[in-house]
Amino acid sequence: MDDNKHSKKIRKVPYLLLFSVFLLGAGFFSGQALERSSKLSDFSIPYIFDNKKADFSTIKNVWDIIHTEYVDTDNIDDEALIFGAIRGMLNELGDPHSMFFDREETSQFIDSVTGKFEGVGIEITVRDGELVVISPLKDSPALKAGIRAGDKITAIDGESAADITLEEAVVKIRGPKGTSVVLTVVHEDSGEETDIRITRDTIEVPTISWEMLDDNIAYIEIAQFSENTDVDFEEAVQEILTTSADGIILDLRNNPGGFLDVAVNIGSWLLPEGETIVIEKRQQDSTRIHRSKGPGLLYDFPIVVLQNAGSASASEILAGALRDQKSSPIVGGKSFGKGSVQAFEDLPGGTSIKLTVAHWVTPSGQYINDEGIEPTFEVELSEQDIEEGNDPQKEKAIEIMYSLR
Numbered sequence: 001m002d003d004n005k006h007s008k009k010i011r012k013v014p015y016l017l018l019f020s021v022f023l024l025g026a027g028f029f030s031g032q033a034l035e036r037s038s039k040l041s042d043f044s045i046p047y048i049f050d051n052k053k054a055d056f057s058t059i060k061n062v063w064d065i066i067h068t069e070y071v072d073t074d075n076i077d078d079e080a081l082i083f084g085a086i087r088g089m090l091n092e093l094g095d096p097h098s099m100f101f102d103r104e105e106t107s108q109f110i111d112s113v114t115g116k117f118e119g120v121g122i123e124i125t126v127r128d129g130e131l132v133v134i135s136p137l138k139d140s141p142a143l144k145a146g147i148r149a150g151d152k153i154t155a156i157d158g159e160s161a162a163d164i165t166l167e168e169a170v171v172k173i174r175g176p177k178g179t180s181v182v183l184t185v186v187h188e189d190s191g192e193e194t195d196i197r198i199t200r201d202t203i204e205v206p207t208i209s210w211e212m213l214d215d216n217i218a219y220i221e222i223a224q225f226s227e228n229t230d231v232d233f234e235e236a237v238q239e240i241l242t243t244s245a246d247g248i249i250l251d252l253r254n255n256p257g258g259f260l261d262v263a264v265n266i267g268s269w270l271l272p273e274g275e276t277i278v279i280e281k282r283q284q285d286s287t288r289i290h291r292s293k294g295p296g297l298l299y300d301f302p303i304v305v306l307q308n309a310g311s312a313s314a315s316e317i318l319a320g321a322l323r324d325q326k327s328s329p330i331v332g333g334k335s336f337g338k339g340s341v342q343a344f345e346d347l348p349g350g351t352s353i354k355l356t357v358a359h360w361v362t363p364s365g366q367y368i369n370d371e372g373i374e375p376t377f378e379v380e381l382s383e384q385d386i387e388e389g390n391d392p393q394k395e396k397a398i399e400i401m402y403s404l405r
Contacts (some may be wrong), residue, residue: 136308149310155184224259230265257313302404312336320362339369
């Protein structure tokens with residue numbers, strides 16, 4: 001096969017419509033940057049109430065009143081009461097990205113990183129009280145049915161989605177292969193409501209794919225930053241370095257995010273060792289700087305980044321780092337604007353919480369939460385372009401690459 005025409009698909013990782021911003025995976029999922037953590041120890045009612053850092057007397061009083069006075073004593077589920085209290089605490093934070101997972105949800109969330117799942121394949125979030133699509137997965141039932149990044153979901157199977165929580169939305173949208181769900185959405189460009197029926201299916205999406213375009217341009221597409229994406233990226237880099245490639249187009253469109261450490265590891269191939277990739281702003285103005293660990297073997301290649309409204313979190317971290325540290329031009333539309341980091345904390349009994357622990361800024365100090373990253377060259381990809389198989393954003397990236405070499 002001619003070297004300039006080959007296409008390499010690397011490691012397919014299936015995903016499920018779950019129940020977080022990332023209705024489909026773990027990691028930044030939810031369009032988030034997810035840190036992996038496991039540091040919480042045994043919890044129980046006595047353990048919670050003995051905590052000296054807070055006054056739990058009211059909670060304990062309610063607990064005692066329920067168990068001594070509630071009429072249907074046999075129907076009391078102690079575990080459900082505890083889980084409900086935990087959910088209530090997290091809901092009171094007013095942060096749609098912080099949530100509690102029971103055993104089943106925890107298992108689904110973890111397995112979705114590498115397992116095979118059934119669903120519609122979208123990532124959603126709640127923004128200003130509205131249910132919004134961050135991005136549909138590549139080749140997913142949602143994308144094929146007409147769901148687009150930025151769509152507002154106003155109803156699910158005819159029931160209003162006003163003031164719905166992420167957990168409630170996921171429960172309504174997810175389901176087994178072969179079943180269907182009707183999402184009433186408002187496209188950003190039209191402003192009109194339309195009903196879209198989606199038949200759930202098994203979701204398989206390659207995390208990394210690349211091909212050689214004409215004139216020695218390596219085109220790399222990252223679908224999301226899942227558990228093994230950095231390993232797959234390294235494999236792609238090693239293959240690209242054996243070719244005649246002298247320029248790279250990095251496509252992050254409709255990439256909703258993933259694991260923070262994976263994004264940093266990929267950035268370490270693109271930027272020299274020691275260069276700042278992203279800065280975390282934590283409690284009490286403390287900061288944590290994530291730097292390139294090297295080897296930076298692709299730094300000398302001119303790089304053009306493709307992004308759109310479906311590029312979120314980890315995608316924005318990488319795009320912002322390349323823009324700030326390498327002056328890489330960005331082509332497409334404004335990114336989603338997801339600038340927070342979530343930690344996944346294991347709890348005893350197979351449960352867990354996902355908690356926002358930091359906001360992140362680009363190396364130049366730009367906060368992107370709710371703002372997004374503006375493209376250097378704004379190029380629209382219309383519905384007609386999609387239907388006709390045209391990609392003016394990619395064409396513009398190729399045009400810019402010629403001027404960079």
